[in-house]
Structure formats: structure tokens, C-alpha cells
Amino acid sequence: MVHSKSSPKSWPGEQGVAHYPAKRDRDLTLPGGLLAPDGSSRLPPVASFSIAGRAVGPEHPCFVIAEVAQAHDGSLGAAHAYIDAAARAGASAIKFQTHIAAAESAPDEPWRVKFSPQDATRYQYWQRMEFPEAAWAGLLAHASERGLVFLSSPFSLEAVALLDRIGVPAWKVASGEVDTGPLLEAMAATAKPLLFSSGMSSFAALDGAIDIAHKAGCPVAALQCTSAYPCPPDKVGLNVIGQLRDRYRCPVGLSDHSGTIFAGLAAAALGADLLEVHIAFSREQFGPDTAASITIDELAELCRGAAFIRQALAHPVDKEAVARELAPLRALFGKSIVSARALAAGSRLGHDDVTLKKPGTGLPAADLERIIGRTLARDIAADQRLTEDDLV
Numbered sequence: 001m002v003h004s005k006s007s008p009k010s011w012p013g014e015q016g017v018a019h020y021p022a023k024r025d026r027d028l029t030l031p032g033g034l035l036a037p038d039g040s041s042r043l044p045p046v047a048s049f050s051i052a053g054r055a056v057g058p059e060h061p062c063f064v065i066a067e068v069a070q071a072h073d074g075s076l077g078a079a080h081a082y083i084d085a086a087a088r089a090g091a092s093a094i095k096f097q098t099h100i101a102a103a104e105s106a107p108d109e110p111w112r113v114k115f116s117p118q119d120a121t122r123y124q125y126w127q128r129m130e131f132p133e134a135a136w137a138g139l140l141a142h143a144s145e146r147g148l149v150f151l152s153s154p155f156s157l158e159a160v161a162l163l164d165r166i167g168v169p170a171w172k173v174a175s176g177e178v179d180t181g182p183l184l185e186a187m188a189a190t191a192k193p194l195l196f197s198s199g200m201s202s203f204a205a206l207d208g209a210i211d212i213a214h215k216a217g218c219p220v221a222a223l224q225c226t227s228a229y230p231c232p233p234d235k236v237g238l239n240v241i242g243q244l245r246d247r248y249r250c251p252v253g254l255s256d257h258s259g260t261i262f263a264g265l266a267a268a269a270l271g272a273d274l275l276e277v278h279i280a281f282s283r284e285q286f287g288p289d290t291a292a293s294i295t296i297d298e299l300a301e302l303c304r305g306a307a308f309i310r311q312a313l314a315h316p317v318d319k320e321a322v323a324r325e326l327a328p329l330r331a332l333f334g335k336s337i338v339s340a341r342a343l344a345a346g347s348r349l350g351h352d353d354v355t356l357k358k359p360g361t362g363l364p365a366a367d368l369e370r371i372i373g374r375t376l377a378r379d380i381a382a383d384q385r386l387t388e389d390d391l392v
Helices: 021-027 076-089 122-128 133-145 157-166 181-188 203-215 239-248 262-269 296-314 319-325 327-333 365-371
Strands: 049-051 054-056 063-069 093-098 149-154 171-173 194-197 220-225 252-256 274-279 336-339 354-357
Touching (some): 063 076, 063 296, 076 093, 076 133, 076 274, 093 133, 093 157, 133 149, 133 157, 149 157, 149 171, 157 181, 171 181, 181 194, 194 203, 203 220, 220 239, 220 274, 239 252, 252 262, 262 274, 274 296, 336 365
Parallel strands (some): 063 274, 093 149, 194 220, 220 252, 252 274
């Protein structure tokens, strides 16, 4: 359960960036003496869930969403090509946007950015991005064949109905739709998971949206997002990832618009359960999101890096145990106190009489000052490792 914004016990999520979630679930207490819904002072565990058989949550691989959005530029063939490319790169899911111009926009919708010499109005651009229902069904089938979860953000009730008919397994809620109650209620009515981008939302708005999902019994995930294309590093908001986890106790992540893999890798290191990035075949191609996209090769690198980081976080290292395990190696690469030249029994050792050389199987280098001034009990050859028996 998520408290609504009016609840006196809703927690503000002031814990900062997330540590590895497995540890947080054991150790983290609520800030400011507030209580969790069960009356305890500890945060409840993060609730994992699955989408089309893919587990999403702290104990599972990072769920990487490759967002095509409008990068297909209205070409169904290009949309299918992106599915193949994302699958080869190792993404978990492919995501589109389902626009039905007449259902979501007025014909005089203003241009946010005048980018297209092909479209006189934004409305015409949305029309050109439309696919018929059979085409969407084909994209979903293709994604499934390639082992990808198919996602698409709806921007109208008609789009929700279309996507539900073709069997979309979860809903990706675009940042601009977090306040659209009827749209959220239509998605929540399907009982499928809702993945929320928070790029334009206050915590109060996100509280209300997630409350709609929870009242319908839908699993949720919350992604930090900044609606800037491309997003500069000082606006990425990595700190919010931990705040989202503390506040909602759900899988969390980053929907990144930086046009790099850096923010995604940083989010993975902070324990992000989901990463979403825009993709483009080339930074030279036409499209409003190209500047905020990464290439397919970069997507592959992000997927490899996120998996590497996830494995590293899942296996904390006991430094003392490792030191004990590597003691033979330390002896091999360590240094011993060695005679600098042949020395006779009875000689009193000075700094010029000894040096330090591998392997570390004799007196250790740390004993150097301790043996200076000691007397030799026997003759010592040059380059001989000293032992305690060699000294009086």
C-alpha cells in the first residue's frame, strides 16, 4: 500500500541515493521517526514482480528497456528492424509509443520544437507515427519471437484499448500522462504492471498515480526521469532513485535522456532495477529524440555494463577473507629482506647490508627496521633471504 499525499504517515524518502537493495531491506529505517504501514519503524521489502515471464526487482537482472519511440519515423519496416537490433544488443524489452492523433491531440496542437520539413503541424506528425492494429500485433509478435518484452506507452484511451487487445503485458506510463487520471484508471483496470516515468511529476502527483495502480492491485515500478532532450548531467537526478525506492518500496530505475551510457551505468551502480534509454541507428538520422538517444552499439555496452555491475553488487566481498585466501599469492609477489652482498657471521646489519626482493617467503619487508642493528649468527651469501634463525 502507498499512502496518499494527504496521509500524515506518508514518508518523504529522504535517504538519498540507493545502496544495494538487499542490504537496504535489512538495515534501513524510516526517516524522522515515521512509521511504515504495518506500524514498524523499518521499511517494508521491495515488491518484485514479473512482466511476460521476466522478473523485475532487486534480486533479479537489471531490466533494460530500449525505447524506439518515434525513431522509426513512421516506417513499419524500421520499427521491426529496431526489434532485431535491440535483441542482438541484449535488451530486456523494446518500447514504442502508440499515438492516435485524433484521440490524443487537437488539430491545432502547437509545435514544441519545429523539427520536421515533412509535417506542417504536430498533429500531422502524430498521424504519420500511427500504425494500424494489425501492425502493432505484428510488432508484439516479433518482439516475443526475439525474446523481448514488448511495451508501448499509450497517449489516449483508444490507444490503451488497442494495446490491451493485442496483449501488451505491462504499461509504460509516459511522464506527461502521470496526471491523466482516466488514462491511468483504464490501464490499472487491466491489472497489468504499470511502469511510471516521473519526468514532469512532483512526488504528490506520483503518489496519486501510484495510488491508483495499488488500489487496482497492479504491481508498479517508478523511474526517475528528467524531461530534457538531451538531459545535462546536472539534471539527471541520480539521488532520486533512492528516494523513489524508500517512498514506494517498489522496483525503481532511471529513464535516461542524456544520450550517453554514463547515467545508466551510474544508476546501475546505485542499484537501479530498470533502465530505459532511447535508441537510434545513428546520431545522424532524422527525429526529435535523436540527440537524446544512444546507438545500438552503445546499447549493447550498456546492457553488458549493467549486468556486470548487477553481479558485482549481488556479491559483496569480505576483504579479510579474500586476504586470507590470497596469502600464497601475496607471498609470491611480496618482498623479503635479502642480503645485499655476502656477509660474515658476527656482522652487525646496517641499511647498506640488506635490500628488498621477491618472493616474500623470508622475513617480510615490514620487519626491516626491526632487524637493523641485529647480529648475524652465521655466514650469509649475497641475495640470500634472511630468516629469524640467521640472527642472534
